[in-house]
Amino acid sequence: MPATSPAHHQRRRRRTNRLLATAAGVLTAGALAAAALPGSASADESRGSEDTSGGHHGRYQDVQLLSFNDLHGNLQPPSGSSGRVTELQPDGTTKTVDAGGVEYLATHLREARKGNRYSITAAGGDMVGASPLISGLFHDEPTIEALNKLDLDVTSVGNHEFDEGAAELGRLQNGGCHPVDGCYTDEEFEGADFPYLAANVLDEKTDKPLLEPYWVWQRNGVNVGFIGVTLEGTPDIVSAEGVKGLSFKDEVETINKYAKVLQGKGVKSIVALIHEGGFPASSAYNYDCDSPGAGDGISGPIADIAKNVTPQVDALVTGHTHAAYACTIPDPSGKPRTVTSAASFGRLYTDTTLTYDRWTGDIARTAVKSANHVVTRDVRKAPDMTRLIDEWNTLAAPIGNRPIGYISGDIVKDGTESPLGDLIADAQLAYGRTLDAETDLALMNPGGIRASLTYAAGGGEGDGVVTFAEGFTVQPFANTVNLQDFTGAQLIQALKEQVSGPNEAAPKILQISSGLTYTLDLTKTGADRVVTDSIELNGSAIDPAATYRVATNSFLAGGGDGFPTLGQGTNDRVGEDDLTALERYLTANSSATTPLAPPAADRITIVR
Template sequence: MGISTRRALAVAATSLAATVAVAATSAPTQAAPSSSGDRGPRQASAPVEVQLLSITDFHGYIRPHDDTSNGTVPGPDGPIVVGGAPYIATHFDRLSAGHKNSIRFAVGDSFSGWPTEVAYHADEPTVEFLNYLGIEFTTVGNHELDISPSFLIDHMWKGRCFGTVDVDSCFTDSSGRRFRGSNYPYATANIVDKKNGKPIVPPYVIKHVVADNGRRIPIGFINLTTDTTVEGSTSFQPTLEDLPLVETANKYAKILQRRGVETIIVTAHEGLTAGGQFWTCNDSPSGPMADFARQADPAIDAIITGHWHTQFICHLPDPAGNLRPVVEAGYHGKLINEVLLSIDPRTKDVIRSETKVTNHPVTRDVPPDPVVQAMVDYWLDRRDETGARPVAEITGDLTRDLDATGQSTLGNLVADALYEDSQRTAPRREQAADLALVVLRAHSGSNSLRGDLRYAPGTNPADAPGRVLFEEAWAAFGYANPVVTVTVTGQQIHDALEDQWRTEPDGTVRFAPFGVSSNVRYAFDADGPVGDRVDPADVTIDGEPLDLTKEYRLATLAYTLIGGDGTTAFQDSYADPVRGTRDYEVLRGYLTRHSPVEPPALDRVTVK
């Protein structure tokens, strides 16, 4: 069934009187000239009414969740139970019923989430749902770049397969068809290829609506992505560049106006904080998009944001002093944002005084869309099937248990996996790693080692002694971070090894060890002063003593490079970064290639 047919049937099945249980509507923006100025008295022809419906930071949460964080939103009278793709579909159709001009879109981070029914399947279930929903475009969020630009463009958009069909990608969806990519484009103006400076996808989208007299009126959507993307831990993309948000938006606002577009909307995957109430704004909103709103071209009529996983409806002054809406609709599909525009058909511009904005909770007191419910059920079944798939055999336990030297069998194996991934993915031999480090106990933030791989079978009926299931490997290591190989100095490597020990405020010493690849050996003095426990002469790489003045190629996780786990030795001080494979696939691939896997010896570190 086509999108237009499905939407027509859904609208027919839900009367115009149907409403969501709770909705928060802002007051219209103050009366003021439109962004390009009201040029004399308006003609008698009626304004063109346009509805914009959007979600942001969906992250593949197709399944309704019941926990407080993912399944409720704070309301004026207490928590409201919300969320789930079957209910999103119903609310979208009810909200759009009776609207001649309704545009549906997403504001970034639609996929690359954490629910395993989606993550196990290359995020394709999210695209199946958004295709069904009738999304017309989506802003590129930072997490859309968690794999690579090619994954976003060639796979998620164009449907190109990789690996084995229906095992690694191009899964059969709930309708029985093979994945073919999204029916909608991805857009961002400020993420560009570092070599040529061009946006990696279209910078803006133009949609047309129809006035009562049949005249087509263009609406331009400038899409922006947080300018922290390129060096983010999961979206670390050294071949790309972030451009400044305000300058980029102003540039494309002028381009759109030269193309005859006067109604201009910014959809930005970047946010602000404004009190966290979905129906209002506090007195002091702050953050990147609060600054953006006060600086961006007055030709921009509304700003729809995301990324911060919060919710608000604000009206902030543009540089000309006129208020315009700045909104965010939470995360994980808990809210739907609605912007109602009135466009003067003569000027083709927004009559700002008549703009209305609402964040609608996706309540569950409406019938779930039956097609989407079947879709969710299908992917939950596929999750169980995929999770039970054997990926390797092990001959003994691989655990996170640390010995007195700070080593663990899982930690040593993961360090070897990172090292091997660098050898496999480096474009040139000289760019491959000389060594690998992985944090086994973080000074702060998260630990990448999350579970043990036991020889004894687990609770899944598909398990057996020594068998590693897909779900077990997935749960053992990773948080969607890439392996990155960089150039650092021997001094930085020594500093990192010394920094394993830190004196806490209470005077105790915290030991947060690294796992090192099998070609590294070092010793430490457990009784030495903090900061002077590792003699560089006691560190060898491929049998050669560590040279503090030499440059080495180091493989580690992006999260470690940027200091997310408290590591400071490499932060903002490395060169020639080369992105490798994502952590989940690194471990699973290593186990498969080396099966049956023996637990590595704990012989890489000694105590003097």
């Protein structure tokens, strides 16, 4: 057993106090009924502070709600466009601002809390998963430690919390060494000081929530309940192994169910943490989506969810789409309700004022105020976060600093067809041909590309050098490269599935290897947007009756991301992980004197 320090025991006691009222693991209906406020914690316990304000309180109490979402283990400042936000200027122009990095996020949150004795910090899921090397290499233990230091009070699960399965999520919550890799330091991993909420994620064997469905924050008679859910479609975007044995229920029905439970226990102020989001009309974080002429504010799944979640819920903290907004959407009774999202990667945080009515125990909804704030890098770094990053970087450096290639300019992941998407598809095609020389083409899902490759990465390794850490940040999922046979008809159908079925409203355009070309006509709708007679491979039309050998990652080979046809391939062959394919391609096709140029991204002809 690893040695434990006094700090270890102190944090363990804090965590035990915080979660004392909850049963570990799966909650039962009986447990919910028996506990007065299960999942609750005193804010004085969680912050370790003592209230000296006396027993007299006025009717209204402002409660500060600080929130963020989709951190994805980005402890260090993200590079390239992933580390910037767009800011709308008074004259209507925009500028970009460098943002993010947990050293700066900690400073901003701590500064924001000053003078606010009633302050809660909550998150909207995807705290971990698809993480850079410093976190992902260690199964995201560093991120959980950072969130503990940030004094995060509560978060919902997101889809990426299931990347490594339910058992690993349970370990992140409860602690313990990794079952395969063991302990990384001389102290056992302690787990999260905060509760993960998973109200709509059920164990198929018990039909009960996998983790706590709700949690209640308390201070001096002020009670605020939190219900946490992830998107119902999580199984469509996570590997089958990651969600094995779990079922994901409707977000609205689940929130409404537990809002009634909380109301029945006397908790009338309720916030929903929802890992599902929307799309604002502007990419600027400070765009006023409630201003006259702003249109519908935000569109997408969260708009429908917000319109149907019971009026008993007073505010919605959302995520998943990596967008930034602080809007109001009418609840079913027609009353405006705050809906927020703080982009991603720790670039923003949202500061919401909830005015609590002590007479009614509810939020005075007309007094709610909310705004997003930039996590700028012009403030002092939090020393405790710097120490944490340095400690984990020391462990990761021998692996992460190894050069794997050279580039002559930024290779970005943005766009319908991206230069980086072309590069990865080409790498998988090349790797596929080492397994089977008859491999014809490769397809890559855009969501599997997590960051751009930047020419000047700022890591001290020299301009144009691609390190293993940077490659890991681009492709962190450890998907294997799989070869399968498809008919030409199936290949055409898979391309149509980019813009039809579950992908019709928000298309997922596959990144394609060199030699495959076609036209995407955005003036049309549904599957017709893929012009069938334009699809060619090496200058010849795809033959519906012919057989083609296709390289994909294991996620797509399982029909993920709304591509059921790609789950119907035959003659399977499984290779090594996709990062290995990328590394081998960069090593073979670039050097310090002949760096790889960004691909032209000209394989898909787009008609607008």
